[in-house]
Amino acid sequence: MFASSSQLKHWMFNNEGEIQSLRQEANARYVEEHGTKMSEEQRQAYFLSASEERHLCRHFEFVLKEFCSRFQPPMPKYVLGTALCYFKRFYINCSAMDYHPKDIMLTCVYLASKVEEFNVSINQFVGNLKGDREKFANIILTFELLLMDKLNYHLLIHNPYRPMEGLFIDLKTRFRVLENPEKLRKGAEEFLEKSLMTDVCMLFAPSQVALTAVLVSAAKEKANLDRYVTETLLKGMSPEDIKKLQVQIKKLRYMVKSQEQIPREQMAHLQRKLDHCRNQENNPESEVYKRKLQEMLNEDEEIQTKKRKKISEEQKKKDDELLFMPSYVPSSNT
Amino acid sequence: MDDQGCPRCKTTKYRNPSLKLLVNVCGHSLCETCVEALFVKGSGICPECGTALRKNNFRVQLFEDPFIEKEIEVRRKILKDYNKKEEDFKTLEEYNDYIEMIETLIFNIVNNIDVDETRQMIEQYKRENKDQINKGRNKKSKDEEYLECLIEQEKEESSLKRKFIVEEEQREKDSKKKHKEALLDELMFSDRSALDILNEHKTDIDKENELRVPVMATTKFSTGIKLMGKYLRHIRSASDEEKGGGFESKLACMRALLDAVNGLFYLPDQV
Numbered sequence: 001m002f003a004s005s006s007q008l009k010h011w012m013f014n015n016e017g018e019i020q021s022l023r024q025e026a027n028a029r030y031v032e033e034h035g036t037k038m039s040e041e042q043r044q045a046y047f048l049s050a051s052e053e054r055h056l057c058r059h060f061e062f063v064l065k066e067f068c069s070r071f072q073p074p075m076p077k078y079v080l081g082t083a084l085c086y087f088k089r090f091y092i093n094c095s096a097m098d099y100h101p102k103d104i105m106l107t108c109v110y111l112a113s114k115v116e117e118f119n120v121s122i123n124q125f126v127g128n129l130k131g132d133r134e135k136f137a138n139i140i141l142t143f144e145l146l147l148m149d150k151l152n153y154h155l156l157i158h159n160p161y162r163p164m165e166g167l168f169i170d171l172k173t174r175f176r177v178l179e180n181p182e183k184l185r186k187g188a189e190e191f192l193e194k195s196l197m198t199d200v201c202m203l204f205a206p207s208q209v210a211l212t213a214v215l216v217s218a219a220k221e222k223a224n225l226d227r228y229v230t231e232t233l234l235k236g237m238s239p240e241d242i243k244k245l246q247v248q249i250k251k252l253r254y255m256v257k258s259q260e261q262i263p264r265e266q267m268a269h270l271q272r273k274l275d276h277c278r279n280q281e282n283n284p285e286s287e288v289y290k291r292k293l294q295e296m297l298n299e300d301e302e303i304q305t306k307k308r309k310k311i312s313e314e315q316k317k318k319d320d321e322l323l324f325m326p327s328y329v330p331s332s333n334t
Numbered sequence: 335m336d337d338q339g340c341p342r343c344k345t346t347k348y349r350n351p352s353l354k355l356l357v358n359v360c361g362h363s364l365c366e367t368c369v370e371a372l373f374v375k376g377s378g379i380c381p382e383c384g385t386a387l388r389k390n391n392f393r394v395q396l397f398e399d400p401f402i403e404k405e406i407e408v409r410r411k412i413l414k415d416y417n418k419k420e421e422d423f424k425t426l427e428e429y430n431d432y433i434e435m436i437e438t439l440i441f442n443i444v445n446n447i448d449v450d451e452t453r454q455m456i457e458q459y460k461r462e463n464k465d466q467i468n469k470g471r472n473k474k475s476k477d478e479e480y481l482e483c484l485i486e487q488e489k490e491e492s493s494l495k496r497k498f499i500v501e502e503e504q505r506e507k508d509s510k511k512k513h514k515e516a517l518l519d520e521l522m523f524s525d526r527s528a529l530d531i532l533n534e535h536k537t538d539i540d541k542e543n544e545l546r547v548p549v550m551a552t553t554k555f556s557t558g559i560k561l562m563g564k565y566l567r568h569i570r571s572a573s574d575e576e577k578g579g580g581f582e583s584k585l586a587c588m589r590a591l592l593d594a595v596n597g598l599f600y601l602p603d604q605v
Binding site: 207 | 569
């Protein structure tokens with residue numbers, strides 16, 4: 001249930017401003033760590049600003065959506081919802097320069113398909129990608145644990161799809177006045193798709209999103225559902241609560257309607273900038289990364305050989321002690 | 335398994351594993367033949383401990399350890415007299431104390447500790463609570479009553495089912511007989527070809543079988559399904575694989591509806 005979920009307890013925020021400030025903090029942390037010797041202007045020219053990061057992330061969210069829509073076998077919508085939610089949560093606490101969005105994007109989809117029981121093997125998954133498939137497979141498997149860690153292992157996402165189905169069932173059963181609720185389905189699904197590109201999953205409950213979707217679709221089809229909402233769905237609730245809910249719905253609607261276009265022209269330029277300033281330690285294709293990996297393996301080996309040496313030395317000592325103990329030396333004469 | 339042979343005839347137990355051992359109040363066991371032999375002479379003492387025995391005090395040995403058999407015997411005797419039930423006590427502690435006292439008595443007698451004292455206590459208790467013991471002997475505890483009730487219900491249900499099956503069979507037999515006779519009549523007296531008549535009868539019989547929908551004894555429906563009935567009409571029914579896995583359409587429907595209303599009034603802390 002949403003009410004008892006980790007989504008409600010840890011990943012819901014008060015308003016857009018809070019999310020924005022968290023992202024800015026993540027950005028600032030990265031700049032502090034990696035730009036110690038630069039001046040202010042140099043930093044601005046070299047590193048991505050928080051808004052540029054935001055543009056990049058939004059672009060990659062769009063790419064994620066396209067990837068999922070073309071996925072073979074056909075991917076259900078809630079997997080896309082889960083993957084996008086993971087992606088958004090990851091980049092609240094980490095900067096895009098630290099981990100490149102294109103790596104994390106694939107990892108999010110892979111992890112989401114596992115969690116939502118839409119099982120695809122890694123080979124089937126990378127079969128949908130063009131290019132060096134083995135490399136992609138390695139990237140995904142490398143970042144999977146990291147992604148889970150940054151999500152604090154809160155993997156269950158409540159998407160608005162099931163609440164929407166529930167609302168349709170309820171409409172068909174209790175609000176017979178509306179002849180064909182199915183005609184509202186398409187509009188509601190379009191609204192939900194648009195809402196995936198915004199941050200509403202972290203600001204509003206999934207049932208609120210679903211209800212807004214249905215109401216928006218009804219407005220388009222010129223069907224009036226106000227009676228349904230006030231008399232059937234929310235029967236018995238106090239008028240103040242109903243008013244507050246209406247305010248929420250309005251806010252939601254506005255947020256989804258007024259989302260900005262992603263500035264496509266800047267994308268190429270921003271991506272190049274990112275290539276320069278990204279953290280090479282986390283870039284699976286860089287020399288630094290490969291060297292670190294090698295060092296780690298060597299370290300492991302060193303530790304192993306040291307251990308073995310220690311054990312054999314101790315064994316030798318024990319043997320010597322036994323041999324030189326005076327009372328145990330067998331006497332050859334009576 | 336052989337309890338190391340019967341103490342009197344030693345070898346006979348090994349030779350004949352199906353020979354039963356009988357045990358008596360002192361806890362020592364004897365094979366059947368030895369029991370007969372012992373009481374032929376009319377004397378009745380245990381060959382090992384010399385306690386006086388009566389022939390009808392021998393019981394079939396259930397457990398290998400004769401000590402346990404003795405304890406069971408003692409327990410049965412004592413519980414016949416100390417037959418108060420939990421409902422007779424006001425507090426749980428009183429009942430627990432009572433049970434503990436019984437266990438102490440049994441333990442003392444079985445292990446031959448203060449046997450005389452213990453027997454005196456038992457006699458005293460018997461004298462004090464004579465009426466209650468007699469009353470309690472016939473009363474059954476609540477659990478036993480409940481179990482009996484259940485058993486009766488089951489018996490009723492199974493007898494109803496049996497009656498129903500018998501009636502069904504009878505009905506089928508009658509209808510078959512009727513059909514046969516009708517067929518014979520038509521074959522004899524009508525002018526149509528024999529083939530036509532046969533085909534017509536066959537289709538009639540098939541139609542009748544379809545109409546006779548088996549009426550199963552209806553179990554009580556839970557109120558949940560009654561309430562959900564209207565909702566379930568708008569949802570696809572569960573496939574066979576899903577039903578096998580325990581997923582009913584009612585569960586999915588409830589989940590969707592609950593999710594739809596759960597969290598509708600969620601508000602962030604600082605709006």
